[in-house]
Amino acid sequence: MEHNASIDAIAQVIQLAVAPVFLLTGIAGILAVLSTRLGRITDRARLLERRMSQLEGDAERMLLHRETNLLWRRIRMVNWAIRLSVGAALLICLVVMTLFVGDYAVFDYAVFDPGLAIAILFVCAMVLMVLGLLLLLLEVSISTRNMRQGLEHLLEESRRS
Numbered sequence: 001m002e003h004n005a006s007i008d009a010i011a012q013v014i015q016l017a018v019a020p021v022f023l024l025t026g027i028a029g030i031l032a033v034l035s036t037r038l039g040r041i042t043d044r045a046r047l048l049e050r051r052m053s054q055l056e057g058d059a060e061r062m063l064l065h066r067e068t069n070l071l072w073r074r075i076r077m078v079n080w081a082i083r084l085s086v087g088a089a090l091l092i093c094l095v096v097m098t099l100f101v102g103d104y105a106v107f108d109y110a111v112f113d114p115g116l117a118i119a120i121l122f123v124c125a126m127v128l129m130v131l132g133l134l135l136l137l138l139e140v141s142i143s144t145r146n147m148r149q150g151l152e153h154l155l156e157e158s159r160r161s
Contacts, residue, residue: 013103017096020122027089027129031082034136038078045071070146077139084132091125 045068052064095118102114 009103013100017099020092020095020099023125024089024092027085027092030129030132030136031085031089034078034082034085034132037136037139038075038082041071041074041078045075067146070142074139074142077135077142081132081135081139084128084135088125088128088132091121091128095121095125 048064048068048071052061052068055061055064098114098118098121102118105114107114
């Protein structure tokens with residue numbers, strides 16, 4: 001009878017751990033988006049840096065220099081968004097581990113409360129995810145604003161010629 005109780009307890013812990021595991025899947029999707037953005041921004045920055053060395057006009061070089069600086073700023077933002085998202089994923093992994101350990105280990109609850117630890121880890125993970133998503137939102141806003149300014153610049157040049 002005790003053997004079946006242990007299996008039931010494991011089944012309950014696994015059921016509790018399913019939600020955080022789905023959250024990990026969502027974070028993995030966000031990380032895929034972030035890494036794709038990082039790759040594209042980095043490729044663009046490298047292309048512009050190569051072009052800058054070939055330019056002769058100071059005005060064009062200054063324009064590319066400004067855009068390159070903006071791209072490196074975006075790279076830093078995406079890097080931080082990745083770091084924060086990975087930190088959130090690691091904390092979610094700790095939540096799952098604490099769920100299992102908390103169910104099978106015997107603790108002095110005055111010293112360590114697994115339920116409190118799980119709550120703190122989960123809240124910290126959500127804070128990291130919110131910060132990472134805010135950085136993604138800021139980076140996308142900068143990208144959109146820069147694209148719009150680039151189009152306005154091209155339209156102005158076409159009107160002049």
